[in-house]
Amino acid sequence: MKKENDVVDFDLSLLSLQELIELYDHITDFLQYLENNKIENEEENNE
Amino acid sequence: MNSNFLEFINKDIENKKEYISVMPTKTKTNRKKVNQFIDETIDKYNNYRSSTRNYLLAKAKSFDIVEPDKDNHLNEKLENLEYVKFLLNPTNTYVEKMGFDSLLYQISNYYTFNFKSLNDIINSFLDKFELAGIVLTADDFTYTCYVHEYMEVFLEARRKNSGDYDRVAEVFEQIYWINPEIIEHVELSFRKLIRVHEKKLNAYINRLQKEAMEKNGIANYAICLEKIHSLYIDIQFANRETIGEILTKAKSGEIDIEQYLEESKVRKQAFETLVSPDSDIDDACASLEKLLANVEEYRNYNEFYPIFKDFRDEYSKLLDLKEEYKGLKNIEIEIAKKEAELEKINKKIFGTHIGNFYFSKDLKSLKSESVMLAKEIYELFKKYDVEYFKDRVIKSISNTITVADVLNLYYSYDYFKKLVIQKVYGLDNYDAIIQYSDNFDLFAMNATNIIISGVPIFQDVDVPRIIVNRYRLNNINITVDDLNPDLLNLLTNKINLVLRVTKIEKSSIHMDQIWFVAQVERIINSESKAETM
Numbered sequence A: 001m002k003k004e005n006d007v008v009d010f011d012l013s014l015l016s017l018q019e020l021i022e023l024y025d026h027i028t029d030f031l032q033y034l035e036n037n038k039i040e041n042e043e044e045n046n047e
Numbered sequence B: 001m002n003s004n005f006l007e008f009i010n011k012d013i014e015n016k017k018e019y020i021s022v023m024p025t026k027t028k029t030n031r032k033k034v035n036q037f038i039d040e041t042i043d044k045y046n047n048y049r050s051s052t053r054n055y056l057l058a059k060a061k062s063f064d065i066v067e068p069d070k071d072n073h074l075n076e077k078l079e080n081l082e083y084v085k086f087l088l089n090p091t092n093t094y095v096e097k098m099g100f101d102s103l104l105y106q107i108s109n110y111y112t113f114n115f116k117s118l119n120d121i122i123n124s125f126l127d128k129f130e131l132a133g134i135v136l137t138a139d140d141f142t143y144t145c146y147v148h149e150y151m152e153v154f155l156e157a158r159r160k161n162s163g164d165y166d167r168v169a170e171v172f173e174q175i176y177w178i179n180p181e182i183i184e185h186v187e188l189s190f191r192k193l194i195r196v197h198e199k200k201l202n203a204y205i206n207r208l209q210k211e212a213m214e215k216n217g218i219a220n221y222a223i224c225l226e227k228i229h230s231l232y233i234d235i236q237f238a239n240r241e242t243i244g245e246i247l248t249k250a251k252s253g254e255i256d257i258e259q260y261l262e263e264s265k266v267r268k269q270a271f272e273t274l275v276s277p278d279s280d281i282d283d284a285c286a287s288l289e290k291l292l293a294n295v296e297e298y299r300n301y302n303e304f305y306p307i308f309k310d311f312r313d314e315y316s317k318l319l320d321l322k323e324e325y326k327g328l329k330n331i332e333i334e335i336a337k338k339e340a341e342l343e344k345i346n347k348k349i350f351g352t353h354i355g356n357f358y359f360s361k362d363l364k365s366l367k368s369e370s371v372m373l374a375k376e377i378y379e380l381f382k383k384y385d386v387e388y389f390k391d392r393v394i395k396s397i398s399n400t401i402t403v404a405d406v407l408n409l410y411y412s413y414d415y416f417k418k419l420v421i422q423k424v425y426g427l428d429n430y431d432a433i434i435q436y437s438d439n440f441d442l443f444a445m446n447a448t449n450i451i452i453s454g455v456p457i458f459q460d461v462d463v464p465r466i467i468v469n470r471y472r473l474n475n476i477n478i479t480v481d482d483l484n485p486d487l488l489n490l491l492t493n494k495i496n497l498v499l500r501v502t503k504i505e506k507s508s509i510h511m512d513q514i515w516f517v518a519q520v521e522r523i524i525n526s527e528s529k530a531e532t533m
Helices: A017-037 B005-022 B028-062 B073-088 B100-108 B118-131 B145-160 B166-176 B182-196 B198-216 B221-238 B243-252 B265-274 B281-303 B305-320 B327-350 B361-396 B403-412 B414-424 B430-445 B463-472 B485-505 B511-532
Strands: none
Touching: A017 B005, A017 B028, A017 B511, B005 B028, B028 B511, B073 B198, B073 B221, B100 B118, B100 B182, B100 B414, B118 B145, B118 B182, B145 B166, B145 B182, B145 B327, B145 B361, B166 B182, B182 B198, B182 B361, B243 B485, B243 B511, B265 B485, B281 B305, B281 B430, B281 B463, B281 B485, B305 B361, B305 B403, B305 B414, B327 B361, B361 B403, B361 B414, B403 B414, B403 B430, B414 B430, B485 B511
16 A cells, blocks of 8 residues: 655635634544445455 | 645545545455545545644634633622621521521421431530530430430530440430430420520620621621622622633533524524614613523522412411410410429429339339320420411511512521421422522522512512513513513523623624634534544
């Protein structure tokens, strides 16, 4: 697995207070989405 | 795209969702690749979340409000003055000022409430006598031979001060099966001793009054009341909600800050009802603060209305009393007669010097007689209590007696206050009675009560209408329905909302900053919950 080395620069001070909360909530919701969309591992001995 | 990280994230999320939705999943290798991509994305987004979270926390902290601790010296001053007021209260006697009435209530309800320690109650009685310089001995407890025997052992255990009351418990057990009313007779004993030592106890109270008045610079009761009233107003002002407190409540969720935002319908409606567009906002807020206090007073009036109604039902007939009422005097004469009879029997019993379980047939029958007489006297004291309070009522009753007067009367007589609470609320749990009693006292002690001073107890008064009409003059359009007892919380929330919004708008913090801090608190709390799951 190739790990991404990109670093994202961001300046959160440019966001309004509402946008900051929205940002955090969207990131959290997306993380939940990712967890929900992982495919269940099959048994090792079926390989 | 540094100018707007939110836009970047939203776009990135959209793209990744799209990508994940079209990734093949048929083979095992496919599925492995999907999970690998998801894991890498999770890592990246966890970093984004962590950085964002840190920023949110720092930003929220920058809005923290540091306020000095509230000064307690006013409360301490009030406590001192309340003590002076308690001592100088012209409504009650040395019995109530010594706190004997509270102890009599406890001992007379011992069986009903299962107090964990009768010993504590008896020791409290003895302590109070000792404060007044009266050290009681076994010879003072001759109400019956059984009281004498019990108290002799009790006083011995008390004198040893070792906390070992096992012997007392043994003797109680022995006596109880011959004389199950032993506790009632101990109560009678204390009632008698309180009467016998009236002079000395009064002298003690007079000394305490003098000391307290000198220490606090109070010349008389009226001046004490004035000072307390003035202090209450100062304390109310000092205790006004600060911005820091509003922020704390928003963080905890006690205030729903969404309702405070400018676009909120709840906020709009509250202002429409309570603040006329023509009025000066400071004047409006001053009126609203008074309204808040009035609503609280009305809430208390409603809560304790059963007590006021009971008083009205019980004592309205006394208004028509034409001749001097002799109820108390008559019962006192009856009790004195029976106690004199008991005294004669006791002289015979105590004259024999024979122990409890080895006695002649005559002695046995004398002891039984003394117990039966003590039982009769105990029943007479129940009537005495009724007449005693009735006598107090008669002394103060008139057509114009107000709710405030009745509040003060019950506040001055703890024993009767608790009895009436027990009766009107149907309570048999001691803690519940004490809760009501304490709340009643707080209501009675509030020197800024204003409505109840004008409500006559023997007449029907539409208190909500009085409040509504008063505030109509200030263009505050509350209705009688708003003052429905079940809706008072709604009304106080509305008033508090207007007061808080006004306060925030005059301060250095903005409403959206308070909203932000509340959101960050929500985030921290939900993270803690997720961690513990």
